[in-house]
Amino acid sequence: MVTIKQIAELCGVSRGTVDRVLNHRGNVKPDKEKLILDMAKKLNYQPNPAGKALTARRKHPVVGVLIASEGVRFFDDVLVSMRKAARQYEAYGLKVIWRSMRGFDTKEQCALIDELRPQIDALIINPVNAPAIVKKLNKLIDEGLFVVTVNNDIESVHRHCYVGSDYMNGGRTAGALLSMIGPKSLSTAVLLGSHAMLGHRQRLEGFLSVLRNHPDFHYLGAQETEDDDMVAYECTRTLLSEHPETNSIFVISAGAYGAARAVLASNRTDITMIVFDTIPSTIEMMRRRVIQAALYQHPHQQGRKSMQVAFDYLVNGIPPERSRYLMHNEIRILENAVGGTAKID
Amino acid sequence: MVTIKQIAELCGVSRGTVDRVLNHRGNVKPDKEKLILDMAKKLNYQPNPAGKALTARRKHPVVGVLIASEGVRFFDDVLVSMRKAARQYEAYGLKVIWRSMRGFDTKEQCALIDELRPQIDALIINPVNAPAIVKKLNKLIDEGLFVVTVNNDIESVHRHCYVGSDYMNGGRTAGALLSMIGPKSLSTAVLLGSHAMLGHRQRLEGFLSVLRNHPDFHYLGAQETEDDDMVAYECTRTLLSEHPETNSIFVISAGAYGAARAVLASNRTDITMIVFDTIPSTIEMMRRRVIQAALYQHPHQQGRKSMQVAFDYLVNGIPPERSRYLMHNEIRILENAVGGTAKID
DNA sequence: TTGTACGCGTTATCAT
DNA sequence: ATGATAACGCGTACAA
Helix, strand or coil: CCCHHHHHHHHCCCHHHHHHHHCCCCCCCHHHHHHHHHHHHHCCCCCCHHHHHHHHHHHCCEEEEEECCCCCHHHHHHHHHHHHHHHHHHCCCCEEEEEECCCCCHHHHHHHHHHHHHHCCEEEECCCCCHHHHHHHHHHHHCCCEEEEEECCCCCCCCCEEEECCHHHHHHHHHHHHHHHCCCCEEEEEEECCCCCHHHHHHHHHHHHHHCCCCCEEEEEEEECCCCHHHHHHHHHHHHHHCCCCCEEEECCCCHHHHHHHHHHCCCCCCEEEEECCCHHHHHHHHCCCCCEEEECCHHHHHHHHHHHHHHHHHHCCCCCCCEEECCCEEECHHHHCCCCCCCC | CCCHHHHHHHHCCCHHHHHHHHCCCCCCCHHHHHHHHHHHHHCCCCCCHHHHHHHHHHHCCEEEEEECCCCCHHHHHHHHHHHHHHHHHHCCCCEEEEEECCCCCHHHHHHHHHHHHHHCCEEEECCCCCHHHHHHHHHHHHCCCEEEEECCCCCCCCCCEEEECCHHHHHHHHHHHHHHHCCCCEEEEEEECCCCCHHHHHHHHHHHHHHCCCCCEEEEEEEECCCCHHHHHHHHHHHHHHCCCCCEEEECCCCHHHHHHHHHHCCCCCCEEEEECCCHHHHHHHHCCCCCEEEECCHHHHHHHHHHHHHHHHCCCCCCCCCEEECCCEEECHHHHCCCCCCCC
16 A cells, blocks of 8 residues: 555655656656666555546546447347446546447448547447458557457457457357257257358357267258348248258357247247347247257446446556456356346446 | 536535535535535536545555355355455555354354454455344444345345345256256255255255156255265265165255265266356366256355445445345356356456 | 635646 | 646545
8 A cells, every 4th residue: 555655755756756757757867766666666556546546537538339239139238237337437537438330331330430539548349350440440559549349359450358258168068058958869050140250150160069079969050140030030940841850959149039930930849949148039938948048148247347448447547457358158048047136247 | 527616616615515415414504505405416416436435545444354264165266256356445445354264153253253343344244144143243233334244144134235146046047957957757866055054945945946847856855964075975875875766966055076976986877966156176077977067156256246345335435236136046067167268357 | 604724646737 | 857736526624
């Protein structure tokens, strides 16, 4: 609990000098600088976040949030907790500008980034994986913008932090779970949003890597749904008529409701379905015993943590501890998917 | 973002007067008081936590932590995150005094509470469910001590907040899970720490309430293990020799390792085991395919949240939003129990 | 009853 | 290059 003032007294200099040294703002004689640095290290100086937060208010730090959330139920939960965190931080003087979009249109996202850019000090974004976005984000980062990617990452972007799913592990977990709760002999089809989505490919890879060791696994291929329930419905209808031997379906991203409706429409009650996210439509299908299990990727934590990372950086000057915060994949069934338990965030 | 100062200016009074009104410290003319209160409400005044934290330092708030953690691996994780949160909050001037104990001895806990009592402003405790403790805690609460119960609650204690498991739901989830991953015909034995522990009884009740609807469920009774691996081992050995038809075991609290070793020693490979907590010994037994699934009760969240509740109250003067923070029960199998994923807290 | 002034830790600015 | 000072928002002791 050493303060700048104490260090100043011990070194026989003024607070201003200590501050200049600690914030590398120069204009201090080398010997004094060394003395102060040594003293600070020796006494393990840690700035009091309360003091920092108090002064941060003058900087009027602003965070921009840009999520392709419209029509994707999963993001509702992410945003609920992101907003809750934001409300809390606004008491410290943080401002947040919210933007959303529907689908993954590169041009639209570029335009929204451009619109936000002059107003913000940090950006929380669910980036479209496209060269134009990569280029733009890297440029803004070079210019000093603090960037947090949420839910999906782009390796070639030098963002400061990623908060989101552990895709590979999600696929592995789903594979292992299916071999536990599915029939002995598995004839399994996979629905995924798009092969173009890195996360979706990784989940599929994890899934297959586990089931390759299964003694009786028959892979019926992966269909693209564009994360659309109607497409998923059609895919599944076709699948079940062309491959009536199908006894299990793994839905890698959105589209679970469409697939489940198709299973119902086909009068199949012998199919094991594993999907992602415990959104209301999925829980309804759990109630109807169509979907057996869902993998939960902690949307609330994703929202809270991403906002927290931006706050800590802008207001307290604390960079994120890790460059990636990966959510645990949790297995949920009807009994632990809903109700009873109070939300924690 | 209204400040006291701004309200004072708008009301044509001094800062001190506004402060007296807002903190109900009296000595303000009723009409002015009303004016100020109305203005504060109208402008939605929210005190800046940074300012509060800054002044809180002079009060030197102290939190006492008293957990019956020794020898219980589960609490290691709770304490890791509790310590991490404490370290963070210490930068704001919060002090924490740590005490631990082994087992649930009422006298010992009483003595430790007495020892802590004069030094602390808040207490985070894992209370023994005994009349003497109830009486003592209620007395301290009446005297103004802020009390948070962790992991197990006592209804008759008027603690300010409970952070811990949702026991009933944990039992229900385990029951439903067993009927998914277990054999068609279930002959199930239960091991629990003690019938005297409310949480353990609730888990059992939840478990049985689900399985009562199972078409082919045979309940072989519940044995007490005192949360001891050796006792659990003996129980399980006896069980398997007296009831060789046993094909599933539900371990409600500690003792999973002992039970698993007994299953191994009995050369049984056809038994489905569901337990609580993904402690290392359980994960080892998952690797050896003895334990199939564990219910995870978010020990890290329990630690972080309980410390956060105490901090918010002491330093920011914010009482907990809820009187109970119940953890979600997560289903974990080998693939999502360990590794790969970074910890979030 | 009310207002003033100081301290908390940090930062920015101005004067030396 | 360095020191002094004001400001941030809140709590409180003390003076009027």
